[in-house]
Amino acid sequence: xxxxxxxxxxxxxxxxxxxxxxxxxxxxxxxxxxxxxxxxxxxxxxxxxxxxxxxxxxxxxxxxxxxxxxxxxxxxxxxxxxxxxxxxxxxxxxxxxxxxxxxxxxxxxxxxxxxxxxxxxxxxxxxxxxxxxxxxxxxxxxxxxxxxxxxxxxxxxxxxxxxxxxxxxxxxxxxxxxxxxxxxxxxxxxxxxxxxxxxxxxxxxxxxxxxxxxxxxxxxxxxxxxxxxxxxxxxxxxxxxxxxxxxxxxxxxxxxxxxxxxxxxxxxxxxxxxxxxxxxxxxxxxxxxxxxxxxxxxxxxxxxxxxxxxxxxxxxxxxxxxxxxxxxxxxxxxxxxxxxxxxxxxxxxxxxxxxxxxxxxxxxxxxxxxxxxxxxxxxxxxxxxxxxxxxxxxxxxxxx
Ligand code: SOE
Numbered sequence: 001x002x003x004x005x006x007x008x009x010x011x012x013x014x015x016x017x018x019x020x021x022x023x024x025x026x027x028x029x030x031x032x033x034x035x036x037x038x039x040x041x042x043x044x045x046x047x048x049x050x051x052x053x054x055x056x057x058x059x060x061x062x063x064x065x066x067x068x069x070x071x072x073x074x075x076x077x078x079x080x081x082x083x084x085x086x087x088x089x090x091x092x093x094x095x096x097x098x099x100x101x102x103x104x105x106x107x108x109x110x111x112x113x114x115x116x117x118x119x120x121x122x123x124x125x126x127x128x129x130x131x132x133x134x135x136x137x138x139x140x141x142x143x144x145x146x147x148x149x150x151x152x153x154x155x156x157x158x159x160x161x162x163x164x165x166x167x168x169x170x171x172x173x174x175x176x177x178x179x180x181x182x183x184x185x186x187x188x189x190x191x192x193x194x195x196x197x198x199x200x201x202x203x204x205x206x207x208x209x210x211x212x213x214x215x216x217x218x219x220x221x222x223x224x225x226x227x228x229x230x231x232x233x234x235x236x237x238x239x240x241x242x243x244x245x246x247x248x249x250x251x252x253x254x255x256x257x258x259x260x261x262x263x264x265x266x267x268x269x270x271x272x273x274x275x276x277x278x279x280x281x282x283x284x285x286x287x288x289x290x291x292x293x294x295x296x297x298x299x300x301x302x303x304x305x306x307x308x309x310x311x312x313x314x315x316x317x318x319x320x321x322x323x324x325x326x327x328x329x330x331x332x333x334x335x336x337x338x339x340x341x342x343x344x345x346x347x348x349x350x351x352x353x354x355x356x357x358x359x360x361x362x363x364x365x366x367x368x369x370x371x372x373x374x375x376x377x378x379x380x381x382x383x384x385x386x387x388x389x390x391x392x393x394x395x396x397x398x399x400x
Contacts, residue, residue, distance in 0.1 A: 039058075099129050139301040144201055166271060
């Protein structure tokens with residue numbers, strides 16, 4: 001069988017997803033063939049260039065028309081969060097399998113509607129998945145497997161951070177990621193969503209309560225600049241200077257999470273971590289040991305084994321490039337490193353395999369909804385002087 005894909009959007013994530021759709025069928029023995037049928041964007045000329053550059057057979061400007069086509073099997077949504085719900089629900093109701101970029105939506109209400117549509121679609125054999133690709137870095141999948149095997153024992157504490165610094169320059173233009181109506185939130189939802197999902201994924205435990213703060217460092221930014229400005233709303237009667245617009249999302253989110261087991265998590269999501277370019281790290285500490293991963297060294301996993309002879313205890317570097325490690329055998333021999341882009345191929349492999357096997361892939365829209373609930377609880381907590389806020393009852397412990 002051949003699965004024909006339509007990708008809605010073509011920015012940075014559109015490029016990364018395109019690499020995944022092109023590489024996965026060439027490097028993995030997929031159960032079904034994949035065709036990059038059409039990429040959709042509002043600017044006809046720009047999206048035609050993207051189609052030619054990334055290897056899509058066609059380009060189009062009307063996502064509704066494409067989602068309705070009988071020759072499309074999968075809809076891959078890589079647009080800003082303000083269109084995820086409308087596109088995903090329409091695609092699911094049209095019987096298309098859906099891959100939706102993270103965070104799932106801009107609000108809990110939208111995420112609930114998407115999860116409901118996904119559940120109904122699943123009963124008709126239509127599959128859906130959220131694009132938390134860092135789960136599919138081999139070292140992260142392996143971290144999860146080691147925890148499940150008891151390598152660190154009972155988890156007492158997790159430290160999870162995602163630090164970038166692309167907004168430290170106050171003259172960085174006002175992009176869509178900095179406006180609530182387009183992005184939903186700032187560092188919290190854009191990069192904080194990754195560490196919330198990763199924490200729940202590797203521990204198998206849900207975040208049940210949070211206490212934290214969000215803050216905006218630079219409140220106005222120049223309106224000129226990248227095409228990502230979209231239809232930016234000039235400050236409506238706000239106090240922004242001429243030629244500047246209001247930043248309406250957070251730059252930094254720092255919060256504590258309480259997992260359902262009682263373990264504590266310290267979360268940090270910042271776009272003002274000067275010098276940190278794309279530094280996602282997680283460290284899980286238990287009574288038998290600890291595991292640490294850092295995206296800026298993504299082929300390594302560090303393991304401290306408290307059950308080893310005391311004289312030899314220490315953080316050991318595991319080079320996660322052996323054939324028995326997740327996903328690696330399809331690529332290169334041991335010691336030949338993978339990169340940021342490989343997770344997007346692994347995402348395609350798992351989605352296509354689930355479709356072929358008739359199973360629901362992970363992370364599901366329900367798991368995406370659980371992250372959305374944590375995001376909302378953090379914003380609620382911040383508005384209440386960092387009071388503890390219980391995350392609305394969501395899914396049970398996320399599996400896989
Ligand atoms: C933010 O700049 C960003 O592009 C996120 O949106 C992605 O999810 C992350 O993988 C890289 O950084």
